[in-house]
Amino acid sequence: MAEVENALMGNGPIIKxxxxxxxxxxxxxxxDVSIDFAKNQVTSLIGPSGCGKSTFLRCIxxxxxxxxxxxxxxxxxxxxxxxxxxxVDVVALRxxxxxxxxxxxxxxxxxxDNVAYGPRIHGTSQSKxxxxxxxxxxLKRAGLWNEVSDRLDQPGNGLSGGQQQRLCIARTxxxxxxxxxxxxxxxxLDPIATAIVEELIDELSERFTIIIVTHSMQQAARVSQKTAFFHLGNLVEHGDTDQIFTNPKDERTENYITGRIG
Known part of the structure; x- marks a missing residue:
């Protein structure tokens, strides 16, 4: 996996x-899904339930x-x-x-311990x-530090749903x-917790390439620079988010966005 680690430092699409x-x-x-993902961009995968978007995400x-x-x-x-x-060492890949x-x-x-788990397993920290x-x-990057800094020894599953999801982001x-x-x-998540996570996605994209599966077209429009539309196991269309939502090239994309299929 050293080759993957070294290659990740290069230029061009991070995923092909x-x-x-x-x-x-x-x-x-x-x-036959073919798509590239650029570094430090947020790409949303949208489409009806069962269209293959989560299946594709799990391939990566x-x-x-x-x-x-x-x-x-x-x-x-x-x-x-x-x-x-x-x-390929799958553990290292993940x-x-x-x-x-x-x-x-x-x-x-x-x-x-939730956040420390990965660094301990992968040996990325040398001292306490x-x-x-x-x-x-x-925890700061996940927007959670100020809320939990005085109770780090308390159970992670005692947090609210939105805080738990940010804890999982911090862990990742x-x-x-x-x-x-x-x-x-x-x-x-509720709307307030959703808004916090969406803001977090925008901040995290400065450091990470993010691919998000979402059932919400409004969310895709808010958080992503690129959007890919899946339908019946096919990647129908992929492009700039604004273009996909305002001027889709494929009739199936337009029908989904306008609610005629879903």
Whole structure:
């Protein structure tokens, strides 16, 4: 994985997907998806339920490997290194490509230990002082430090839903991934917590490449520079968010945005 780590420092698209196909047993869930992702941009994946957007997201950190009947074909490159090559260490890959899930899932540990978990496992901190700094920095980046700094030893699952999701973001970014995947990260949150996370996404994009699956077109319009529309397992259209929402090239995209399909 040193090659991936070195390559991530280069220029050009950080991710290139070419002709990606996903099968669950005999059923094909994704059909020949090809798309590039630029560094430090937010890209939203939109489309009706079951259209393949989350399936594609999970290809990027090989989460589909955990599904026995799943099979992935095609090519996904992180700076020209094939992440499906036989010599790829999947654990190391997921350190570079972090993921935040739909439902907040803090570990049954203290707030401190939730954030410290990754740096401990991956050996990225050499001392307690360094670990303290990583935890504080990550919580600050996740917009949570001021709310929890005086109770770091309390359980992470005792926080509110929105705070738990920000804790999960802090946990994910503590190991400094280059790519941050978010699978409907606000769908379980109230409007105020959603607004906080959306503002956070904008701030985090200065450091991370973010790909977010969202069921909310309004959210996609607010947080992303690029948008990709999926329908029935196909990537229908991909481009600047403003263009996708105001002047889509494909009739299916227009029908989805205007509510004629969904």
């Amino acid at each position: 997907a070419k002709d990606v196909r996903v099968f669950y047993g005999e059923k094909q869930a994704l059909q 950190n090989r989460m589909n490997d955990l599904v026995d009947i799943a099979r992935v074909e095609g090519e996904i490159l992180i700076e020209n290194h094939d992440i499906y090559a036989k010599d 350190a570079h490509v972090g993921m935040v899930f739909q439902k907040p899932n803090p570990f049954p540990k203290s707030i401190y 002082d360094e670990l303290d700094h990583i935890v504080e920095t990550s 970014i503590a190991i400094e991934p280059k790519v941050l995947l978010m699978d409907e990260p606000c769908s379980a």
